Structures are given as structure tokens and as C-alpha cells.
Amino acid sequence: MASATQPPVTAPTARLGQGISSAFARLVRRPEAGSFLGMIAVFVFFVLAAGQVFVSPAGFASWLNVAAEIGIVALPIGLLMIAGELDLSIGAIIPASSLTVAVIAGFFGLPDGVAVIAALGLGLAVGFVNGTLVNRTAVPSLIITIGTMFAVMGLTLGLSVMVTGSTSASLQPAPQAKALLGQFVGGMFQITIFWWLGFVAVVAYILHVSPIGNWIYALGGDRISARNAGIPTERLTVGVFMLSGLCAAFVGVSQVMVYQSAQVAGGQSFIFNSIMCVVIGGVLLTGGFGSVLGIVLGTITFSMVNQGIYFTSFDPNFGSIIIGALLLVAVLMNDTFRQMALSYTSKKKT
């Protein structure tokens, strides 16, 4: 964020003191304040518990690869949550898009590009249906997207068995497609990490730079007032759900490119994991508050716990306990920081 110019202060010590306190005040009222501290704590914990290997390139790669895949879905889930909505159908879109690619390119032998476009189109279409249903009915998006999740899952299973006779399909991606979407950079870093960075940039632009971001906050703050203020709330809702479908489909595509096979099951874990990343990242479950940086930090924290546990001598099952505890602490801490943000008044005039 751009820093406001400080008024000139005569005594240098006073300026320093004011600089620090105003920097602190600025940090504290940002949605990601809590998640930043959480990430540092988790990082330090695993450096101490796992030692050198956690900070080696392989250590970084292990959680970055996980973070990239969840992160790409967590971004639009965060936007939706800020807008006051949820999307569980991503859990079905991911395997559906993987299978779409594997069936079209692997089974029928059509070009990879065609398969990828079809898969992304599928994600957009499911998002469109979700958004439209949310607009047309008064049913909460939680319920609507559970419905579409089961519908997509059933269709995927049915069509896959009908066409290929099995619930999985394999794919031998063309070299360009593999290089673009499925390669390991330096032998260990999934290319998905770089795609994630790209998605972060785009979503950060949407939420924090473009006027649409303001609409999304307003939508989550108070839907009716947002509509009364002249925001095209229905188009906006459909748009965000389509973004969510697109991102989930993209993760499905990159998974099939990396692992070269696709199953009907799989993808369910993304539902809870992405919601957890977003909440740990300081997004308010009931909408209206949150930031892209927070979502990214939450994703990193989640992935570090998820993978870091394997580098320690603990039973990996303890990882889930840490994640559960982290979620609680994160929500409590974020509540505290939000209160501080609300009660923040501008620099005290002495």
C-alpha cells in the first residue's frame, strides 16, 4: 500500500517514534496482520523441529508444490468469501477437468490444447450455473454448490465409465504442454508455483487495484446496500463464481499434466483445505473483510504444516492437530486484529 506522507516533525527521535507507531498501527489494521505472525511462528517451529532439511531447496519445494495447487483455488474461494459466498463445487470440478483432459487428449487423441480449453470451459460453465442459481434462488451458496458438486461428480463418474469403461484415464502430454503446465523446474519445483504467482497477481489486481475489488467488499459487507448503490451485484456474483470454476479447472489441468493420469475421485480435500487457507489468511467467514496477501500467507502456513510434519520425528497424524489448532488460533487472532482495526483512530494529535 502507498504510504501517506508524514508531516514534517522537527525532532528526529519524535519522527522515528511516530514512524514506528504509525507503521505498527498500519500493520495492525490490515487483514493479514494475524496470518503474517502465524506464518512466522509456524516457520520457526518447523526450522527448530525439523532442522536444516526444512530450509533446504527440497524442503521448500515440498510445501511450495502443495501450496501452489491449493493456492490457485484458495484465491477465488477467498474472493467469494469476501463477497459473502462459498463454493464447494471446486471439489468436483478439479477431478472433472483432469478427466476431461485425459479423455479428450489421452483417450481420443485430440490435441492437448483442445482438451485444456474444454476443461477450462467446463469450470467456467459450472461457475456460471452456480452464480446464476445463487442469484435466482434465495438458497445459500453453501447448499447450491454442494448440489452442483454432487451433480458434477455424478456426471464425471457416469460419463467416464460410459466412454472409457473405467474411473480413471491416463495421458501422455505433448512436450510443449508438459513444459508449460506439468514440468518440474530444477527437478523439484512444479511449474504450477509460477502459475500460482500469476494468479496471485491477477486476483490482487482485481481485489485491491481495480474498482471491481471495491464492489466485492461492498457485496460481502451488505448485499442490498451494494445493489442500492448501483453495483451490478448479479453480474458480479456470476463473475466471481466463474473465476472460481476456472481456477479449479486449471488446477485439474495442471494435475493431469504433472501426474499424467486422472481419477474420478480426488479433489475433495481441496474443499476444506482451501477454506482453511483462506480463514487462516484472515478473511472473515461472513464476508466483507480480507486480502490477497492474507490468503497467500494462509496458504503458505497451511502447506508448511501439511508438509513440514514429514520432516520432523512426529507422527504425521499430528499435522492435522496442528492445523486444527492453527485454524482456531488464527480465527481468534484475526478477530482481535479486526477489533483493533475498527477502533483505530488516526495519529494522535498532541
Added chain:
Amino acid sequence: MTHPVLELRNVNKSFGPIDVLHDISLSVKAGEVICLLGDNGAGKSTLIKTLAGVHKPTSGEMLMDGAPVSFARPKDAADRGIATVHQFGGTFPLMTIGRSFFVGVEPTKGFGPFKIFDRKTANAVAVKAVQEFGITRIDDGDRLIGGLSGGERQSLAIARALHFGARVLILDEPTAALGVKQASHVLRVVMEAKKRGVAVIFITHQVTHAMAVGDHFAVLIRGALAASFAKGEKSRDEITDLMAGGEALADLDAHLDDAAATVS
């Protein structure tokens, strides 16, 4: 003579089988404050939502400057200069002052499709607009709305409406739940709007507030216009009676008297 800025002629509104407004005719001129009074559920909010383009009238005519108008969406009304501060909401507690001030009409800089929300301008304009109304305690556009007091929020919402060139300002119970001092702040903002030649429709349950700013009073009872009178035509007590549905009570008395007369 010039036309009233906004005029309703025989407007009815029903939600399915429920008739909420009956045959309302009302007009407001520039620089005039109309107080809309009535008991809970009388239809005040419904009436102003119809004016604001949230609801479409079931029948009847709406005119601006003498020409018929019809609003499909709230934005249509806003584009014609009808600004509404609704009873509930209207502000976004977790947004900054600058951001919420410009919701729906964000100032942007940048080129082509790459529009950038201009935070600096938004903050500066918002703070200046509120300060012009004497709310000098608001001096940082980055503060969150939720941290402001009720009166400051209302004043901000009104300042916002006026900033975007409102010709008609509709306020739904802006002084409800406010302390004496906060309420007087809001009333002062209303007077300032009137001075600028804005037509104001002001809803309140408090007679004191109504009498402080109103030029004209309209009383709704069960969706019908029960009384309409200018400032000074009725006493404070009469207005209080009307607001409590006094005419209906008077009717009831008459019926009882009739009944008593036939019995004896």
C-alpha cells in the same frame, strides 16, 4: 410556477396479495423538507423505496420536474439525482471511509482496461465532503466505517449522497438510535442540504426532530396518506396524535359514540 422536483400521483403498491400503499399523492419542491411520519409498518420505508427505484409502483404515476419517470433499478433513480440513505445498512462496517464513500462510482486512474482505484483521491474527497458538514473528527479516509459513531456514519452517508449531486435526498430514520448531540449533528446536515436547494424527504418517529427541520408534513396510516399539512398548521400535540394513528383512534371513538347512542 415551476414544477415540484419529485411528485407522486395516486401511487399504489402491493406485494402479491398484501396492499402496502394506497393512492399516495405527494410532492416535494427544491429547498423543501418534507417529513414523512407514521407508525411502525405504516409503509414509510416502502414509499421511499418506491421513490428510490427499489420497488416499482403497482399503479400510479411518478414525475420529476413535471415529466413522468419510471425506475427499473436503484441506479436509474440515482442517475436522476435521487439519493437515498436507507433505514438499515447503506454503510459497510469493514470498509474504509474512502472506499465506502465511492462504492459503485469508484474514482479511477490509469489507461484503457487497466483501471486503478484511486485511493488517495477517494480518501481526500470523502474526508473533505464530511468535514464540510462540520464533522471535523473524521480526518483519515483509511479508517474503517465500523469504527465511527452512528451519527458520524449517518452524516457520512448524507454527505456522500449530496456529493454526488443529489437533487432529492431521501433519509429513512437517520436519527433513530442516536443520542441528542449526534441527532442534532444529522439535523444540521439536513438543514445544510436544504440551504443548498436540495429537496429532502425525511422519515422520523421523533416529533422534535420533525418539527426542527420540516416545512411540510405527511402522515401515513396503514399505507394511506392520512394528513398532509404545512409547518405551523398543526400543533405539536396534534402531530404526536397523528403519528400514533390518532385519526384512527378518533374514528374508533366516534364509532363507540354511535354505538352508545343507538343503545340508549
